[in-house]
Amino acid sequence: MGLKCGARFALATLLLVVLMMSVPTTARNVGGSGNLGFGFNYTNWAQRNNRIVVGGSQHWRFGFNYTNWAFQNGPFFQNDTLVFMYDPPNGTTFPHSVYLLKDFRSFMTCNLKKATMVGNVVQGGGTGFNFVLKERKPYYFACGERGGVHCNMGLMKFFVWPLKPPCKG
Ligand SMILES: [Cu+2]
Numbered sequence: 150m151g152l153k154c155g156a157r158f159a160l161a162t163l164l165l166v167v168l169m170m171s172v173p174t175t176a177r178n179v180g181g182s183g184n185l186g187f188g189f190n191y192t193n194w195a196q197r198n199n200r201i202v203v204g205g206s207q208h209w210r211f212g213f214n215y216t217n218w219a220f221q222n223g224p225f226f227q228n229d230t231l232v233f234m235y236d237p238p239n240g241t242t243f244p245h246s247v248y249l250l251k252d253f254r255s256f257m258t259c260n261l262k263k264a265t266m267v268g269n270v271v272q273g274g275g276t277g278f279n280f281v282l283k284e285r286k287p288y289y290f291a292c293g294e295r296g297g298v299h300c301n302m303g304l305m306k307f308f309v310w311p312l313k314p315p316c317k318g
Contacts, residue, residue, distance in 0.1 A: 201231055202232045210305075212303055226314045229311060230279050243295075245292050245305070247273070291305060
C-alpha cells in the first residue's frame with residue numbers, strides 16, 4: 150500500500166474523530182465503557198472481507214454498542230456489504246428493523262421522522278439481508294422499533310462513511 154492510501158486513511162480518521170467530538174459526552178458514555186475505540190482495526194486496511202456482519206457474532210440486537218463496533222471494525226469502503234441479522238418477531242425476542250436516518254442531527258436524537266426503512270422486522274431472519282455501501286457518503290443506521298427506543302436506549306445505531314476502495318496490488 151502506497152503513501153496515498155495512508156494519507157487518505159489518516160484524513161478519514163481525522164474526520165471521524167472531529168465528528169465524534171461533537172457528540173455530547175453523556176451520549177458517548179451511554180453503554181458504560183465510554184471507549185469509542187478510535188484505533189481502527191488496521192488489518193482491515195490491507196486484508197479485508199468486503200462482506201461484514203453488523204455486530205459480528207452479536208448480530209443486530211438491543212443493548213450492544215454499535216457505535217463502538219463500527220469504530221473498531223472500520224474503516225469501511227465503498228461497495229462493502231453490510232449484513233444485518235436479527236430474529237423475526239417471536240415469543241422471546243424483540244422485533245428489530247433497520248432504518249437509514251436522514252442526517253447527523255437525526256442520528257444523534259434517534260429521530261425517525263424522515264428515515265427510510267431498509268429492512269423490516271422479518272428481513273433480518275436466517276442469513277439476514279445485505280446492504281451495499283454504494284456511495285462515499287455518511288450512512289446513519291438505526292433500529293426503528295419502539296419509536297426510537299431501540300436506537301436511543303438500546304444503542305442500536307451507528308454510522309459509517311465509506312472510503313474510496315483501497316489501492317489494490
Ligand atoms: Cu431493535
